[in-house]
Structures are given as C-alpha cells and as structure tokens.
Amino acid sequence: MARLGARVGRSPGALLVAVVALAPAAPARAELALPPGFTAQVHVGGEGFSAGAASGGGRGIPSASTLAFDDTGTLYLARTGRRYTGGEVEDVWPVYRIPPRGARLTPATEASYFYGPPLPNAQVAAVRGGRELLVTTYDRERKVGVLYRVLDGRAELVAGGTPERGTPPLLVQPEGAAVDSAGNIYVADRARGAVLKLDPAGRVLDSRWLGVKRPRLLAGRGDQIWIGSDGDAEAPWQRATGEIWKAVSGSPPALALRGPVAAGLAVSPTGHLFVADRHAGKILFIDAEGKPVEFAGFTDGDVPRSLCFAPITPATLRAGIAGDLFVVTINRGAWQVNEVLRVSGPFDELVQGRKR
Numbered sequence: 001m002a003r004l005g006a007r008v009g010r011s012p013g014a015l016l017v018a019v020v021a022l023a024p025a026a027p028a029r030a031e032l033a034l035p036p037g038f039t040a041q042v043h044v045g046g047e048g049f050s051a052g053a054a055s056g057g058g059r060g061i062p063s064a065s066t067l068a069f070d071d072t073g074t075l076y077l078a079r080t081g082r083r084y085t086g087g088e089v090e091d092v093w094p095v096y097r098i099p100p101r102g103a104r105l106t107p108a109t110e111a112s113y114f115y116g117p118p119l120p121n122a123q124v125a126a127v128r129g130g131r132e133l134l135v136t137t138y139d140r141e142r143k144v145g146v147l148y149r150v151l152d153g154r155a156e157l158v159a160g161g162t163p164e165r166g167t168p169p170l171l172v173q174p175e176g177a178a179v180d181s182a183g184n185i186y187v188a189d190r191a192r193g194a195v196l197k198l199d200p201a202g203r204v205l206d207s208r209w210l211g212v213k214r215p216r217l218l219a220g221r222g223d224q225i226w227i228g229s230d231g232d233a234e235a236p237w238q239r240a241t242g243e244i245w246k247a248v249s250g251s252p253p254a255l256a257l258r259g260p261v262a263a264g265l266a267v268s269p270t271g272h273l274f275v276a277d278r279h280a281g282k283i284l285f286i287d288a289e290g291k292p293v294e295f296a297g298f299t300d301g302d303v304p305r306s307l308c309f310a311p312i313t314p315a316t317l318r319a320g321i322a323g324d325l326f327v328v329t330i331n332r333g334a335w336q337v338n339e340v341l342r343v344s345g346p347f348d349e350l351v352q353g354r355k356r
Helices: 314-319 347-353
Strands: 015-018 031-034 039-046 064-069 075-079 092-098 103-105 114-120 123-128 132-139 144-151 154-160 174-179 185-189 194-198 204-211 215-221 224-229 241-248 254-260 264-267 273-277 282-286 292-298 303-309 325-331 334-344
Touching: 031 039, 031 334, 039 075, 039 092, 064 123, 064 303, 064 325, 064 334, 075 123, 114 132, 114 144, 114 154, 123 174, 123 185, 123 215, 132 174, 144 174, 144 185, 154 185, 154 194, 174 224, 185 215, 185 224, 194 215, 215 264, 224 264, 241 273, 264 325, 273 303, 282 303, 292 303
Parallel strands: 039 103, 174 215, 264 303
Antiparallel strands: 015 031, 031 292, 039 334, 064 075, 075 092, 092 114, 123 132, 132 144, 144 154, 174 185, 185 194, 194 204, 215 224, 224 241, 241 254, 264 273, 273 282, 282 292, 303 325, 325 334
C-alpha cells in the first residue's frame, strides 16, 4: 500500500501550458503544468454567475462537483454547491447536460442546459450502459437517500427512498456510484460508512460490501472498482487522512492508498486511475507498482475538484474528445463557480512509460 502524500513521483519534463478559453473575450487563464504532448482548454465555462466575496470574479458556472459522460459524448454535471453546508432553496436543481462541443453558460442561457427534474442535493454518480444516467440524492432533514436512473429526462427510482414504517432506510446519504461489467451497481453511503452492492435491477446483494469511514467517491471500469473515503473529514474540502480502496474481478476490496482526502477519482478507458488532490493543487495517476505519480499541477490558486474521462466511442471520436480527461476546477479559491477543463494527450503512453 502506498501513501498518497509521501514522495509523490513526477512525470518527466512537465511543462507550463496556458489553458485555452472557449471565448476569445474571456479573461486570461492560469497556467497548468502538464507533461510534454498534453494540452488544456476550457470545455464548459460561464460568466455572470456570482462568486460571492471570493476572488474568482464570477468566471465559470455555478458550483458543480460531479460529472459523467454518456456514449454520445454528452457531459452531465450536478449543481451541488451547498450539499454539505445547508440551505434548502439552492439545493434543488436539475443536472446540466452539455453537448460534446462544450458550452459557455450565462444566467440567461443556463436553463437550456437543464436535464431531468429538479432533485435535492443531486450528485451525478455514473452512466450505465452508455446511456442511463445514475443520480444520487438525499434529504438532509429526513436522513433518507435515493438512487435514480435518468433516461430521456425522466427519473426512475432504482433503490432507497422512504422505507416502510419501523424499517431503517436503505440509503441515508448516497454519494458516488459505479457499475461493474455485469451491470451491478455500487453506491457509497457517506453517512452509513458503507458501500452497498446492488444487482442491475436495484435489489440488494450486499448492504455492506465495504465498511469504511465516510466513503464518497466511486470509479469503475470493467471489473475494476475504486473507492475513495474522506476518513476523519467532516466535509470533503477539509484536511484529513483519506483512503483509496480497490477491488478487481469480484475479489474483496483492498486498501490501495492512504493520504490526503481525494477530491475526485477517474479511471481512464484503459483502466488507469487518476486522482484529484485539491489541497496540493495536483492531479496524480497510479502507476503499475501502485505508487502515485504527479500528472498535472495548477497555479494561481486554481485547484481540481473532480475528474472524468470521455469514453472512446464512434460519437466521441467524431467529436474529437475520445479518451480525454475532463476536470472540474475551482478558480483562485472561488468555489462558488467552477469551470470544466478538457485535457488532451497521450495518456496511455505516459502511464505505460512508468512501467519500463
């Protein structure tokens, strides 16, 4: 087992790359340290949304911390800025649906990107079968959570919800979800300290597939399932000792890394795990020996918040985004507004190079 915060390796020859904006009139972007051969540009941006007293100047879209792609290259984002800090009105929103070409949102155009019904404390958890969006929600006061399947804009309950009288709820505070090659669904319940395993229809296979303190992140690819826990952190942005667990081919989960709380996890199309370290302002990947290696570093107070890879499909190949890494960023400490960066380059060559 490696430590996420100890003696992190560095990709050779990292270069400072200027982040390209979608609109020529947009403000200048901070630089991003990337390995040679990689580029970055803004895929989802915005203007006119309030950043409060923060220094980001309203650059970006309203706070979004989870994202996922379907096979058409459509990107889904959940507006979840007050998920851990209270407030009822701002908690209930539809998710965003962004076309493969990206978008620049304003308060006047924002509603045209809404998808599905307004849901409380929504998290974009995963996409199953290339088209079914899995979304988790929870009611903070009633301590009841739900896993929804959203298809063609309609939400259907998969698991959770109000239990029968005298029965504890199946889900309390569901967060991330992942799907294995058999279609089984794994759901992290942060409040229960457990990851549940459901069959494709939502029936419980194991209500405590993994017991771990404050699990929040799940990322899957094929028979790989990765789990990120917040450990002692009451909120995900706090400093604490977190953990990353891994399960492969039906084997029990095993502890893979211990260190700073991971802000986001993403598995590349070829099965390599990338980790967003918000406190260090870096993105890491895990090499063949299970050690963390620095991939990207942010400057000017920008930090990564969440990660997702675009799948490799005929549609994403046509759109030119297949296999690219998409990163939700907090700009200059302004967590209230975020941008989504698209990072392109030879990811497989980079990771494979660590094996030689």
